[in-house]
Amino acid sequence: MVVKSQLKFINSLQQKKYRTQHGLFVAEGVKLVSELLSSDFGVYGVYTTSPETLPSHEKIIQVSKVDLAKMSGLKTPNTVLGVFYIPEDSSTIPHNWSVALDDVRDPGNLGTIIRLCDWFNISQVVCSPNTVDCYNPKVLQASMGSIARVKIVYIDLEKFIADSKLSVYGAFMGGKPVYREKFPEKGILLMGNEGKGISQNLEALVHQKISIPQFGKKTTESLNVATATAILLNEIRRD
Amino acid sequence: MVVKSQLKFINSLQQKKYRTQHGLFVAEGVKLVSELLSSDFGVYGVYTTSPETLPSHEKIIQVSKVDLAKMSGLKTPNTVLGVFYIPEDSSTIPHNWSVALDDVRDPGNLGTIIRLCDWFNISQVVCSPNTVDCYNPKVLQASMGSIARVKIVYIDLEKFIADSKLSVYGAFMGGKPVYREKFPEKGILLMGNEGKGISQNLEALVHQKISIPQFGKKTTESLNVATATAILLNEIRRD
Numbered sequence: 001m002v003v004k005s006q007l008k009f010i011n012s013l014q015q016k017k018y019r020t021q022h023g024l025f026v027a028e029g030v031k032l033v034s035e036l037l038s039s040d041f042g043v044y045g046v047y048t049t050s051p052e053t054l055p056s057h058e059k060i061i062q063v064s065k066v067d068l069a070k071m072s073g074l075k076t077p078n079t080v081l082g083v084f085y086i087p088e089d090s091s092t093i094p095h096n097w098s099v100a101l102d103d104v105r106d107p108g109n110l111g112t113i114i115r116l117c118d119w120f121n122i123s124q125v126v127c128s129p130n131t132v133d134c135y136n137p138k139v140l141q142a143s144m145g146s147i148a149r150v151k152i153v154y155i156d157l158e159k160f161i162a163d164s165k166l167s168v169y170g171a172f173m174g175g176k177p178v179y180r181e182k183f184p185e186k187g188i189l190l191m192g193n194e195g196k197g198i199s200q201n202l203e204a205l206v207h208q209k210i211s212i213p214q215f216g217k218k219t220t221e222s223l224n225v226a227t228a229t230a231i232l233l234n235e236i237r238r239d
Numbered sequence: 240m241v242v243k244s245q246l247k248f249i250n251s252l253q254q255k256k257y258r259t260q261h262g263l264f265v266a267e268g269v270k271l272v273s274e275l276l277s278s279d280f281g282v283y284g285v286y287t288t289s290p291e292t293l294p295s296h297e298k299i300i301q302v303s304k305v306d307l308a309k310m311s312g313l314k315t316p317n318t319v320l321g322v323f324y325i326p327e328d329s330s331t332i333p334h335n336w337s338v339a340l341d342d343v344r345d346p347g348n349l350g351t352i353i354r355l356c357d358w359f360n361i362s363q364v365v366c367s368p369n370t371v372d373c374y375n376p377k378v379l380q381a382s383m384g385s386i387a388r389v390k391i392v393y394i395d396l397e398k399f400i401a402d403s404k405l406s407v408y409g410a411f412m413g414g415k416p417v418y419r420e421k422f423p424e425k426g427i428l429l430m431g432n433e434g435k436g437i438s439q440n441l442e443a444l445v446h447q448k449i450s451i452p453q454f455g456k457k458t459t460e461s462l463n464v465a466t467a468t469a470i471l472l473n474e475i476r477r478d
Protein backbone atom coordinates (compact mmCIF):
# COMPACT_ATOMS: atom_id res chain seq x y z
CA MET A 1 0.00 0.00 0.00
CA VAL A 2 1.39 3.36 -1.04
CA VAL A 3 -0.29 6.58 0.06
CA LYS A 4 -1.61 9.03 -2.54
CA SER A 5 0.94 11.76 -1.81
CA GLN A 6 3.73 9.23 -2.33
CA LEU A 7 2.32 8.16 -5.71
CA LYS A 8 2.29 11.78 -6.80
CA PHE A 9 5.78 12.35 -5.43
CA ILE A 10 7.22 9.42 -7.39
CA ASN A 11 5.45 10.51 -10.56
CA SER A 12 6.99 13.99 -10.18
CA LEU A 13 10.46 12.42 -10.58
CA GLN A 14 9.79 12.19 -14.33
CA GLN A 15 10.87 15.85 -14.33
CA LYS A 16 14.52 16.81 -13.97
CA LYS A 17 13.66 19.65 -11.55
CA TYR A 18 12.26 17.20 -8.99
CA ARG A 19 14.97 14.60 -9.59
CA THR A 20 17.61 17.21 -8.78
CA GLN A 21 15.66 18.56 -5.81
CA HIS A 22 15.22 15.13 -4.19
CA GLY A 23 18.32 13.33 -5.50
CA LEU A 24 16.18 10.46 -6.76
CA PHE A 25 15.34 8.94 -10.13
CA VAL A 26 12.83 6.43 -11.47
CA ALA A 27 13.66 3.29 -13.49
CA GLU A 28 10.98 1.13 -15.08
CA GLY A 29 11.04 -2.49 -16.23
CA VAL A 30 12.16 -5.79 -14.71
CA LYS A 31 15.53 -5.89 -16.43
CA LEU A 32 16.60 -2.34 -15.65
CA VAL A 33 15.39 -2.47 -12.02
CA SER A 34 17.03 -5.88 -11.46
CA GLU A 35 20.36 -4.58 -12.76
CA LEU A 36 20.13 -1.48 -10.56
CA LEU A 37 19.24 -3.64 -7.53
CA SER A 38 22.44 -5.61 -7.99
CA SER A 39 24.57 -2.49 -8.51
CA ASP A 40 25.96 0.14 -6.11
CA PHE A 41 22.94 2.44 -6.51
CA GLY A 42 21.10 3.18 -3.27
CA VAL A 43 17.50 1.91 -3.26
CA TYR A 44 14.70 4.23 -2.14
CA GLY A 45 11.91 1.81 -3.01
CA VAL A 46 10.80 -0.74 -5.61
CA TYR A 47 7.10 -1.02 -6.46
CA THR A 48 5.77 -3.98 -8.39
CA THR A 49 2.66 -5.97 -9.19
CA SER A 50 4.83 -9.10 -9.48
CA PRO A 51 7.50 -9.39 -6.74
CA GLU A 52 8.35 -12.93 -7.91
CA THR A 53 10.03 -11.48 -11.06
CA LEU A 54 12.69 -9.69 -8.98
CA PRO A 55 15.62 -10.76 -6.80
CA SER A 56 14.48 -10.46 -3.18
CA HIS A 57 15.18 -7.13 -1.49
CA GLU A 58 13.80 -5.54 1.68
CA LYS A 59 12.72 -2.41 -0.19
CA ILE A 60 10.32 -4.22 -2.56
CA ILE A 61 6.66 -3.31 -2.04
CA GLN A 62 3.77 -5.03 -3.81
CA VAL A 63 1.32 -2.54 -5.35
CA SER A 64 -1.82 -2.65 -7.47
CA LYS A 65 -1.78 -2.07 -11.23
CA VAL A 66 -3.71 1.16 -10.66
CA ASP A 67 -1.16 2.54 -8.20
CA LEU A 68 1.73 1.55 -10.46
CA ALA A 69 0.12 3.44 -13.34
CA LYS A 70 -0.10 6.54 -11.14
CA MET A 71 3.64 6.44 -10.43
CA SER A 72 4.68 5.55 -13.98
CA GLY A 73 5.74 7.86 -16.78
CA LEU A 74 4.85 5.27 -19.41
CA LYS A 75 1.63 5.09 -21.40
CA THR A 76 1.59 1.33 -20.85
CA PRO A 77 3.19 0.87 -17.44
CA ASN A 78 5.53 -1.99 -16.78
CA THR A 79 5.10 -4.40 -13.85
CA VAL A 80 8.06 -2.91 -11.96
CA LEU A 81 9.11 0.62 -11.04
CA GLY A 82 12.15 1.39 -8.92
CA VAL A 83 13.19 4.63 -7.27
CA PHE A 84 16.94 4.96 -6.73
CA TYR A 85 19.28 7.56 -5.26
CA ILE A 86 21.29 9.63 -7.73
CA PRO A 87 24.93 9.05 -6.76
CA GLU A 88 26.83 12.16 -5.75
CA ASP A 89 29.23 13.43 -8.37
CA SER A 90 32.53 12.01 -7.26
CA SER A 91 36.02 12.21 -8.66
CA THR A 92 36.65 10.97 -12.17
CA ILE A 93 38.56 7.85 -13.19
CA PRO A 94 41.83 8.60 -15.01
CA HIS A 95 43.17 5.05 -15.60
CA ASN A 96 41.10 4.11 -18.67
CA TRP A 97 39.45 5.72 -21.67
CA SER A 98 36.65 8.22 -21.08
CA VAL A 99 34.03 9.46 -23.49
CA ALA A 100 33.45 13.20 -23.05
CA LEU A 101 30.22 14.68 -24.42
CA ASP A 102 29.94 18.35 -25.32
CA ASP A 103 26.22 19.18 -25.07
CA VAL A 104 24.72 15.99 -26.51
CA ARG A 105 21.00 16.71 -26.30
CA ASP A 106 19.13 13.68 -27.59
CA PRO A 107 18.20 11.16 -24.85
CA GLY A 108 18.41 8.23 -27.29
CA ASN A 109 21.94 9.24 -28.27
CA LEU A 110 23.15 9.47 -24.66
CA GLY A 111 21.53 6.13 -23.76
CA THR A 112 23.11 4.44 -26.77
CA ILE A 113 26.53 5.90 -25.92
CA ILE A 114 26.28 4.61 -22.31
CA ARG A 115 25.44 1.13 -23.67
CA LEU A 116 28.43 1.33 -26.05
CA CYS A 117 30.77 2.30 -23.20
CA ASP A 118 29.59 -0.72 -21.26
CA TRP A 119 30.27 -2.98 -24.27
CA PHE A 120 33.72 -1.54 -24.93
CA ASN A 121 34.75 -1.32 -21.27
CA ILE A 122 34.95 2.46 -21.10
CA SER A 123 34.63 3.23 -17.38
CA GLN A 124 33.03 6.63 -17.57
CA VAL A 125 31.08 9.16 -19.58
CA VAL A 126 31.96 12.75 -18.72
CA CYS A 127 29.21 15.17 -19.73
CA SER A 128 29.16 18.95 -20.08
CA PRO A 129 26.51 20.48 -17.80
CA ASN A 130 24.18 21.07 -20.79
CA THR A 131 24.23 17.45 -21.91
CA VAL A 132 20.83 15.74 -21.46
CA ASP A 133 20.24 14.35 -17.94
CA CYS A 134 21.29 10.68 -17.74
CA TYR A 135 18.37 9.95 -15.38
CA ASN A 136 15.87 11.09 -18.01
CA PRO A 137 13.56 8.06 -18.53
CA LYS A 138 14.33 7.95 -22.28
CA VAL A 139 18.07 7.79 -21.58
CA LEU A 140 17.57 4.95 -19.08
CA GLN A 141 15.42 3.14 -21.66
CA ALA A 142 18.06 3.39 -24.39
CA SER A 143 20.94 2.50 -22.04
CA MET A 144 19.32 -0.89 -21.36
CA GLY A 145 20.71 -1.24 -17.84
CA SER A 146 24.25 -0.21 -18.76
CA ILE A 147 23.79 2.81 -16.50
CA ALA A 148 24.30 0.38 -13.61
CA ARG A 149 27.88 -0.28 -14.79
CA VAL A 150 29.14 2.94 -16.41
CA LYS A 151 30.00 5.96 -14.27
CA ILE A 152 28.43 9.21 -15.47
CA VAL A 153 29.68 12.59 -14.34
CA TYR A 154 28.48 16.14 -15.17
CA ILE A 155 31.39 18.52 -15.01
CA ASP A 156 33.06 21.50 -16.67
CA LEU A 157 34.81 19.75 -19.59
CA GLU A 158 37.57 22.33 -19.88
CA LYS A 159 38.54 21.72 -16.27
CA PHE A 160 38.20 17.94 -16.62
CA ILE A 161 40.46 17.85 -19.68
CA ALA A 162 43.07 20.10 -18.08
CA ASP A 163 43.10 18.10 -14.83
CA SER A 164 43.22 14.70 -16.55
CA LYS A 165 46.50 15.34 -18.43
CA LEU A 166 45.35 12.69 -20.94
CA SER A 167 45.44 12.86 -24.75
CA VAL A 168 42.19 14.20 -26.16
CA TYR A 169 40.87 12.84 -29.46
CA GLY A 170 38.05 14.91 -30.92
CA ALA A 171 35.66 13.76 -33.66
CA PHE A 172 35.65 16.32 -36.49
CA MET A 173 34.79 16.34 -40.17
CA GLY A 174 38.10 16.49 -42.01
CA GLY A 175 40.23 15.21 -39.13
CA LYS A 176 42.92 12.56 -39.53
CA PRO A 177 41.40 9.31 -40.85
CA VAL A 178 40.89 7.18 -37.74
CA TYR A 179 42.27 4.06 -39.47
CA ARG A 180 45.76 5.62 -39.37
CA GLU A 181 45.65 6.43 -35.67
CA LYS A 182 47.40 4.27 -33.10
CA PHE A 183 45.61 4.88 -29.80
CA PRO A 184 47.29 4.89 -26.38
CA GLU A 185 46.25 2.81 -23.34
CA LYS A 186 44.12 5.60 -21.94
CA GLY A 187 42.72 8.86 -23.23
CA ILE A 188 39.61 10.93 -23.84
CA LEU A 189 37.29 10.65 -26.84
CA LEU A 190 35.45 13.95 -27.20
CA MET A 191 32.16 13.99 -29.14
CA GLY A 192 30.19 17.13 -29.98
CA ASN A 193 26.60 18.33 -30.04
CA GLU A 194 24.23 16.86 -32.67
CA GLY A 195 23.95 20.08 -34.66
CA LYS A 196 26.95 22.23 -33.74
CA GLY A 197 29.68 19.69 -33.12
CA ILE A 198 32.47 20.43 -30.64
CA SER A 199 32.50 24.01 -29.29
CA GLN A 200 35.44 26.31 -30.03
CA ASN A 201 36.78 26.50 -26.48
CA LEU A 202 37.01 22.70 -26.31
CA GLU A 203 38.35 22.40 -29.87
CA ALA A 204 41.37 24.36 -28.63
CA LEU A 205 42.09 21.58 -26.10
CA VAL A 206 41.96 18.68 -28.59
CA HIS A 207 45.33 17.04 -29.24
CA GLN A 208 44.28 15.06 -32.32
CA LYS A 209 41.27 15.62 -34.57
CA ILE A 210 40.06 12.33 -35.99
CA SER A 211 37.38 11.43 -38.48
CA ILE A 212 35.64 8.43 -39.99
CA PRO A 213 36.42 8.15 -43.70
CA GLN A 214 33.42 8.63 -45.98
CA PHE A 215 32.99 6.18 -48.84
CA GLY A 216 29.75 7.43 -50.38
CA LYS A 217 29.00 10.62 -52.32
CA LYS A 218 30.13 13.70 -50.43
CA THR A 219 26.53 14.91 -50.01
CA THR A 220 26.03 12.92 -46.80
CA GLU A 221 26.78 15.51 -44.16
CA SER A 222 27.70 13.50 -41.15
CA LEU A 223 26.97 10.44 -39.08
CA ASN A 224 24.73 10.51 -36.04
CA VAL A 225 26.78 11.11 -32.86
CA ALA A 226 25.88 7.71 -31.38
CA THR A 227 26.85 5.73 -34.51
CA ALA A 228 30.07 7.77 -34.84
CA THR A 229 30.88 6.96 -31.19
CA ALA A 230 30.24 3.27 -31.93
CA ILE A 231 32.72 3.26 -34.79
CA LEU A 232 35.37 5.28 -32.94
CA LEU A 233 35.21 3.17 -29.74
CA ASN A 234 35.53 0.06 -31.89
CA GLU A 235 38.62 1.59 -33.54
CA ILE A 236 40.13 2.43 -30.14
CA ARG A 237 39.59 -1.10 -28.81
CA ARG A 238 40.49 -3.10 -31.93
CA ASP A 239 44.02 -1.61 -32.09
CA MET B 240 -4.21 27.52 -52.70
CA VAL B 241 -4.92 23.89 -51.87
CA VAL B 242 -8.48 22.63 -51.51
CA LYS B 243 -9.65 21.12 -48.24
CA SER B 244 -10.01 17.57 -49.57
CA GLN B 245 -6.43 17.72 -50.82
CA LEU B 246 -5.14 18.82 -47.40
CA LYS B 247 -6.91 15.85 -45.84
CA PHE B 248 -5.61 13.51 -48.53
CA ILE B 249 -2.00 14.55 -47.95
CA ASN B 250 -2.37 14.25 -44.19
CA SER B 251 -3.71 10.70 -44.65
CA LEU B 252 -0.32 9.70 -46.13
CA GLN B 253 1.10 9.65 -42.59
CA GLN B 254 -0.45 6.17 -42.48
CA LYS B 255 1.13 3.25 -44.30
CA LYS B 256 -2.26 2.02 -45.56
CA TYR B 257 -2.81 5.19 -47.56
CA ARG B 258 0.80 5.42 -48.70
CA THR B 259 0.54 1.95 -50.18
CA GLN B 260 -2.90 2.61 -51.68
CA HIS B 261 -1.81 5.79 -53.47
CA GLY B 262 1.89 5.06 -54.04
CA LEU B 263 2.84 8.37 -52.42
CA PHE B 264 4.76 9.48 -49.35
CA VAL B 265 5.30 12.72 -47.45
CA ALA B 266 8.67 14.29 -46.62
CA GLU B 267 9.01 17.34 -44.36
CA GLY B 268 11.78 19.88 -43.98
CA VAL B 269 13.84 22.00 -46.40
CA LYS B 270 16.86 19.71 -46.45
CA LEU B 271 15.01 16.46 -47.01
CA VAL B 272 12.66 17.90 -49.64
CA SER B 273 15.55 19.62 -51.47
CA GLU B 274 17.49 16.36 -51.63
CA LEU B 275 14.45 14.48 -52.91
CA LEU B 276 13.80 17.22 -55.54
CA SER B 277 17.30 16.70 -56.92
CA SER B 278 17.00 12.88 -56.91
CA ASP B 279 15.19 10.42 -59.18
CA PHE B 280 12.01 10.44 -57.08
CA GLY B 281 8.89 11.55 -58.95
CA VAL B 282 7.35 14.74 -57.54
CA TYR B 283 3.61 14.87 -56.85
CA GLY B 284 3.70 18.30 -55.22
CA VAL B 285 5.73 20.48 -52.86
CA TYR B 286 3.92 22.82 -50.46
CA THR B 287 5.74 25.59 -48.70
CA THR B 288 5.33 28.90 -46.89
CA SER B 289 8.79 29.96 -48.16
CA PRO B 290 9.42 28.98 -51.82
CA GLU B 291 12.68 30.96 -51.80
CA THR B 292 14.29 28.32 -49.57
CA LEU B 293 13.95 25.64 -52.30
CA PRO B 294 15.51 25.05 -55.73
CA SER B 295 12.95 26.15 -58.32
CA HIS B 296 10.59 23.43 -59.54
CA GLU B 297 7.28 23.60 -61.41
CA LYS B 298 5.50 21.52 -58.75
CA ILE B 299 6.17 23.98 -55.89
CA ILE B 300 3.01 25.62 -54.52
CA GLN B 301 3.02 28.42 -51.94
CA VAL B 302 0.61 27.76 -49.06
CA SER B 303 -0.37 29.39 -45.78
CA LYS B 304 1.00 28.28 -42.43
CA VAL B 305 -2.48 27.07 -41.49
CA ASP B 306 -2.81 24.87 -44.58
CA LEU B 307 0.69 23.46 -44.08
CA ALA B 308 -0.20 22.51 -40.50
CA LYS B 309 -3.25 20.62 -41.81
CA MET B 310 -1.11 18.52 -44.16
CA SER B 311 1.73 17.95 -41.69
CA GLY B 312 2.28 15.04 -39.34
CA LEU B 313 4.48 17.14 -37.07
CA LYS B 314 3.42 18.93 -33.91
CA THR B 315 5.45 21.95 -35.00
CA PRO B 316 5.22 21.90 -38.78
CA ASN B 317 8.18 22.78 -40.90
CA THR B 318 8.06 25.40 -43.68
CA VAL B 319 8.19 22.77 -46.42
CA LEU B 320 6.28 19.55 -47.11
CA GLY B 321 6.79 17.46 -50.22
CA VAL B 322 4.73 14.60 -51.61
CA PHE B 323 6.68 12.13 -53.72
CA TYR B 324 5.94 8.94 -55.64
CA ILE B 325 7.09 5.69 -54.04
CA PRO B 326 9.36 4.07 -56.65
CA GLU B 327 8.23 0.68 -57.90
CA ASP B 328 10.21 -2.22 -56.47
CA SER B 329 12.70 -2.97 -59.18
CA SER B 330 15.45 -5.51 -59.51
CA THR B 331 18.21 -5.56 -56.93
CA ILE B 332 21.82 -4.48 -57.44
CA PRO B 333 24.31 -7.37 -57.20
CA HIS B 334 27.63 -5.55 -57.87
CA ASN B 335 28.24 -4.07 -54.40
CA TRP B 336 27.54 -4.81 -50.76
CA SER B 337 23.93 -4.93 -49.57
CA VAL B 338 22.57 -4.70 -46.07
CA ALA B 339 19.70 -7.15 -45.56
CA LEU B 340 17.33 -6.55 -42.63
CA ASP B 341 15.30 -9.36 -41.10
CA ASP B 342 12.28 -7.66 -39.49
CA VAL B 343 13.91 -4.54 -38.09
CA ARG B 344 10.96 -2.77 -36.47
CA ASP B 345 12.19 0.49 -35.00
CA PRO B 346 11.90 3.48 -37.41
CA GLY B 347 14.94 5.19 -35.87
CA ASN B 348 17.05 2.09 -36.43
CA LEU B 349 16.05 1.77 -40.10
CA GLY B 350 16.64 5.49 -40.72
CA THR B 351 20.06 5.33 -39.08
CA ILE B 352 20.99 2.24 -41.14
CA ILE B 353 20.00 4.01 -44.39
CA ARG B 354 22.18 6.97 -43.42
CA LEU B 355 25.08 4.60 -42.65
CA CYS B 356 24.70 2.88 -46.04
CA ASP B 357 24.92 6.26 -47.73
CA TRP B 358 28.10 7.09 -45.77
CA PHE B 359 29.76 3.76 -46.51
CA ASN B 360 28.64 3.58 -50.16
CA ILE B 361 26.37 0.57 -49.75
CA SER B 362 23.99 0.79 -52.73
CA GLN B 363 20.97 -0.90 -51.27
CA VAL B 364 19.07 -2.00 -48.20
CA VAL B 365 17.06 -5.16 -48.74
CA CYS B 366 14.25 -5.52 -46.20
CA SER B 367 12.07 -8.46 -45.24
CA PRO B 368 8.38 -7.63 -45.79
CA ASN B 369 7.85 -7.16 -42.01
CA THR B 370 10.61 -4.58 -41.66
CA VAL B 371 9.25 -1.09 -40.81
CA ASP B 372 8.14 0.94 -43.84
CA CYS B 373 10.98 3.16 -45.10
CA TYR B 374 8.47 5.92 -45.98
CA ASN B 375 7.35 6.13 -42.35
CA PRO B 376 7.95 9.79 -41.35
CA LYS B 377 10.22 8.77 -38.44
CA VAL B 378 12.41 6.72 -40.78
CA LEU B 379 12.70 9.63 -43.20
CA GLN B 380 13.59 11.91 -40.30
CA ALA B 381 16.38 9.63 -39.06
CA SER B 382 17.71 8.94 -42.57
CA MET B 383 18.43 12.68 -42.99
CA GLY B 384 17.94 12.69 -46.76
CA SER B 385 20.02 9.58 -47.39
CA ILE B 386 16.85 7.90 -48.66
CA ALA B 387 17.37 9.96 -51.84
CA ARG B 388 20.61 8.06 -52.54
CA VAL B 389 20.19 4.53 -51.14
CA LYS B 390 17.92 2.04 -52.89
CA ILE B 391 15.47 0.30 -50.60
CA VAL B 392 13.69 -2.90 -51.58
CA TYR B 393 11.12 -5.02 -49.71
CA ILE B 394 11.46 -8.63 -50.77
CA ASP B 395 11.48 -12.24 -49.57
CA LEU B 396 15.00 -12.44 -48.11
CA GLU B 397 15.35 -16.20 -48.68
CA LYS B 398 14.71 -15.70 -52.38
CA PHE B 399 16.97 -12.63 -52.54
CA ILE B 400 19.88 -14.46 -50.91
CA ALA B 401 19.46 -17.52 -53.12
CA ASP B 402 19.24 -15.43 -56.31
CA SER B 403 22.18 -13.18 -55.42
CA LYS B 404 24.76 -16.00 -55.18
CA LEU B 405 26.77 -13.68 -52.88
CA SER B 406 28.44 -14.51 -49.57
CA VAL B 407 26.16 -13.80 -46.64
CA TYR B 408 27.64 -12.50 -43.37
CA GLY B 409 25.20 -12.63 -40.47
CA ALA B 410 25.59 -10.72 -37.19
CA PHE B 411 25.32 -13.17 -34.26
CA MET B 412 26.40 -13.26 -30.64
CA GLY B 413 29.31 -15.72 -30.52
CA GLY B 414 30.15 -15.55 -34.22
CA LYS B 415 33.70 -15.23 -35.55
CA PRO B 416 35.31 -12.00 -34.25
CA VAL B 417 34.87 -9.52 -37.09
CA TYR B 418 38.46 -8.24 -36.73
CA ARG B 419 39.73 -11.55 -38.13
CA GLU B 420 37.48 -11.50 -41.19
CA LYS B 421 38.78 -10.47 -44.62
CA PHE B 422 35.74 -9.30 -46.57
CA PRO B 423 35.26 -9.76 -50.33
CA GLU B 424 34.48 -6.99 -52.87
CA LYS B 425 30.77 -7.62 -52.65
CA GLY B 426 28.46 -9.49 -50.34
CA ILE B 427 25.46 -9.30 -48.05
CA LEU B 428 25.47 -8.17 -44.42
CA LEU B 429 22.41 -9.66 -42.70
CA MET B 430 21.14 -8.00 -39.51
CA GLY B 431 18.32 -9.35 -37.34
CA ASN B 432 15.29 -8.09 -35.46
CA GLU B 433 15.86 -5.95 -32.33
CA GLY B 434 14.59 -8.62 -29.95
CA LYS B 435 14.79 -11.94 -31.75
CA GLY B 436 17.85 -11.54 -33.94
CA ILE B 437 18.08 -13.42 -37.25
CA SER B 438 15.31 -15.96 -37.84
CA GLN B 439 16.12 -19.67 -38.14
CA ASN B 440 15.26 -20.04 -41.82
CA LEU B 441 17.67 -17.21 -42.71
CA GLU B 442 20.33 -18.42 -40.27
CA ALA B 443 20.54 -21.57 -42.39
CA LEU B 444 21.56 -19.43 -45.40
CA VAL B 445 24.36 -17.53 -43.64
CA HIS B 446 27.86 -18.43 -44.88
CA GLN B 447 29.77 -16.77 -42.03
CA LYS B 448 28.51 -15.75 -38.61
CA ILE B 449 30.37 -12.69 -37.37
CA SER B 450 30.32 -10.79 -34.14
CA ILE B 451 31.72 -7.65 -32.53
CA PRO B 452 34.07 -8.55 -29.66
CA GLN B 453 32.88 -7.46 -26.24
CA PHE B 454 35.40 -5.77 -23.94
CA GLY B 455 33.23 -5.02 -20.94
CA LYS B 456 31.66 -7.34 -18.38
CA LYS B 457 29.65 -10.10 -20.02
CA THR B 458 26.39 -8.75 -18.55
CA THR B 459 25.82 -6.36 -21.45
CA GLU B 460 23.51 -8.37 -23.64
CA SER B 461 23.98 -6.90 -27.06
CA LEU B 462 24.47 -3.75 -29.05
CA ASN B 463 21.59 -1.92 -30.68
CA VAL B 464 21.10 -3.11 -34.30
CA ALA B 465 21.94 0.32 -35.76
CA THR B 466 25.18 0.72 -33.79
CA ALA B 467 26.18 -2.87 -34.61
CA THR B 468 25.55 -2.14 -38.31
CA ALA B 469 27.72 0.99 -38.01
CA ILE B 470 30.64 -1.01 -36.62
CA LEU B 471 30.27 -3.88 -39.11
CA LEU B 472 30.01 -1.62 -42.19
CA ASN B 473 33.10 0.24 -40.96
CA GLU B 474 34.90 -3.12 -40.68
CA ILE B 475 33.83 -4.12 -44.19
CA ARG B 476 35.03 -0.84 -45.72
CA ARG B 477 38.26 -0.36 -43.73
CA ASP B 478 39.71 -3.67 -44.98
